[in-house]
Amino acid sequence: MAEPLPFPAHEVLIDGRWRDSASGERLPLLNPSDGSVLAEIARGDAADIDAAVAAAQGALDGDWGRLNAAERGRLLMAMGRAVLTQVDQLAHLEALDVGKPLKQGRADAVALARYLEFYGGAADKVMGETIPYLNGYTALTWREPHGVTGHIVPWNYPMQIIGRSVGAALAMGNACVLKPAEEACLTALALGRIAQQCGLPAGALNIVPGLGEEAGAALTAHAGVKHLSFTGSVATGRRVQAAAAQNTVPVTLELGGKSPQLVFADADLDAALPYLVNAGIQNAGQTCSAGSRILVERARFDEVVERLAHRYRTLRVGPALADLDLGPLISKRQHGIVSRYLDLARESGLPIAAQGAIAADAPPGGFYVQPTLVAGVPAAHALAQEEIFGPVTVVIAFGDEADAVRIANGTPYGLVAGVWTRDGSRALRLARALKCGQVFVNNYGAGGGVELPFGGVGASGHGREKGFEALYGFSALKTVAILHG
Numbered sequence: 384m385a386e387p388l389p390f391p392a393h394e395v396l397i398d399g400r401w402r403d404s405a406s407g408e409r410l411p412l413l414n415p416s417d418g419s420v421l422a423e424i425a426r427g428d429a430a431d432i433d434a435a436v437a438a439a440q441g442a443l444d445g446d447w448g449r450l451n452a453a454e455r456g457r458l459l460m461a462m463g464r465a466v467l468t469q470v471d472q473l474a475h476l477e478a479l480d481v482g483k484p485l486k487q488g489r490a491d492a493v494a495l496a497r498y499l500e501f502y503g504g505a506a507d508k509v510m511g512e513t514i515p516y517l518n519g520y521t522a523l524t525w526r527e528p529h530g531v532t533g534h535i536v537p538w539n540y541p542m543q544i545i546g547r548s549v550g551a552a553l554a555m556g557n558a559c560v561l562k563p564a565e566e567a568c569l570t571a572l573a574l575g576r577i578a579q580q581c582g583l584p585a586g587a588l589n590i591v592p593g594l595g596e597e598a599g600a601a602l603t604a605h606a607g608v609k610h611l612s613f614t615g616s617v618a619t620g621r622r623v624q625a626a627a628a629q630n631t632v633p634v635t636l637e638l639g640g641k642s643p644q645l646v647f648a649d650a651d652l653d654a655a656l657p658y659l660v661n662a663g664i665q666n667a668g669q670t671c672s673a674g675s676r677i678l679v680e681r682a683r684f685d686e687v688v689e690r691l692a693h694r695y696r697t698l699r700v701g702p703a704l705a706d707l708d709l710g711p712l713i714s715k716r717q718h719g720i721v722s723r724y725l726d727l728a729r730e731s732g733l734p735i736a737a738q739g740a741i742a743a744d745a746p747p748g749g750f751y752v753q754p755t756l757v758a759g760v761p762a763a764h765a766l767a768q769e770e771i772f773g774p775v776t777v778v779i780a781f782g783d784e785a786d787a788v789r790i791a792n793g794t795p796y797g798l799v800a801g802v803w804t805r806d807g808s809r810a811l812r813l814a815r816a817l818k819c820g821q822v823f824v825n826n827y828g829a830g831g832g833v834e835l836p837f838g839g840v841g842a843s844g845h846g847r848e849k850g851f852e853a854l855y856g857f858s859a860l861k862t863v864a865i866l867h868g
């Protein structure tokens with residue numbers, strides 16, 4: 384018999400109150416490690432979104448809107464401290480819900496705390512400018528909150544994604560309506576409880592779980608929402624942007640990627656290898672910034688593949704609570720998608736260089752897949768072009784620097800890139816030449832880095848979250864020109 388959850392998971396949080404969805408409908412939440420029903424969550428819909436937007440507007444017009452920047456920051460920092468006292472509990476929830484190994488869930492919880500600390504500390508440090516203007520005028524700028532902001536987050540990193548978007552939005556004085564993913568929303572609900580315990584005014588953060596096409600679509604279409612932050616698939620991102628256009632509201636889209644790691648012959652391989660492996664398998668490869676394409680200079684191709692393969696053969700997959708290298712995939716659907724790519728690799732005759740193993744005692748109902756290294760993949764092949772969102776890493780050979788850049792930039796995506804070289808000039812040339820939002824030289828963040836602005840170009844989306852940049856995205860600049868003679 385599974386342990387009961389520390390709170391009822393089937394409620395929405397609106398205006399500081401936990402209650403059933405307006406329809407009373409619920410959705411099952413599955414444990415990806417064994418496929419069992421873990422809990423029921425609310426099936427929020429347009430009526431709940433309507434109430435949540437009204438509550439957020441009420442908070443802006445009331446207690447939340449009256450706080451000054453330092454007071455908002457203090458509340459966020461209190462939430463960050465509270466998260467730090469519950470790292471193990473949050474990691475446990477994420478293990479049950481997302482199938483994430485405990486150590487990875489702990490890292491996510493600490494990152495959530497860091498976002499809350501960072502944005503709490505930044506809340507009263509966002510300043511405007513005075514502008515030299517015509518004689519007799521004083522011209523200045525300041526930043527104002529958009530108002531009610533909508534946050535649609537996926538299932539892969541709920542804590543980190545909520546931290547970076549809701550944290551920044553609250554710091555700037557917006558009031559939030561959060562729609563977590565139907566596949567995983569327990570840590571979102573836990574954060575709602577933490578916010579209440581820390582005294583966040585009612586309505587500043589409202590949480591409405593539900594289906595994307597119901598609660599999510601209602602949020603994107605709501606005329607009372609003045610900014611939308613979306614993380615997820617390209618297809619849904621386009622829908623979100625189209626809906627936002629109807630209300631002419633700004634959108635931040637954090638979509639997928641097929642991020643390359645470029646390994647030159649002069650690279651320090653001992654330093655690179657742990658990153659090359661981890662960036663492909665972290666969270667079972669379900670990471671938008673996964674380093675899922677490893678591009679290797681031909682002179683060292685065989686050596687790199689051999690060393691990667693050696694490590695891949697040692698990788699172990701199993702239930703999240705067993706805390707192995709990888710847990711299961713999030714769902715049967717995701718398992719089907721990744722399995723089809725592995726079938727395609729075999730049908731195309733691509734060399735499977737190595738695979739990890741699924742633990743013998745992994746429950747048969749879990750959504751497990753072996754981490755797989757596919758070597759010598761042509762750059763135009765679907766496995767080298769499409770986001771698989773599973774632990775499948777392809778290795779591609781390149782000739783010279785120009786070839787490497789052409790292959791690296793040769794997908795519709797542009798989120799992150801890694802460069803491994805001891806040549807400083809080359810590192811700088813590549814940092815400029817790579818079409819993406821973040822470049823890591825001789826390291827790879829896999830989406831980490833609370834302080835580092837993050838976001839993509841092309842099919843990876845637009846707008847930036849994380850770092851100070853997010854605070855600009857979650858506010859509108861107002862210019863004031865005063866004629867005083």
Ligand code: NAD
Pocket residue numbers: 535536537538539562563564565593594595596598599600601603614615616617619620622623637638639640670671720770771772
């Ligand atoms: P998705 O884009 O469908 O879902 C992400 C979020 O959007 C969820 O909260 C969902 O409920 C919501 N949503 C879905 N349809 C919506 C709609 N019409 N209007 C508003 N909100 C809506 O992603 P998914 O179905 O969970 O995964 C599909 C693929 O997306 C994956 O295979 C993966 O490639 C990609 N993905 C990327 C990321 C990322 O971080 N970039 C995260 C999750 C999934």
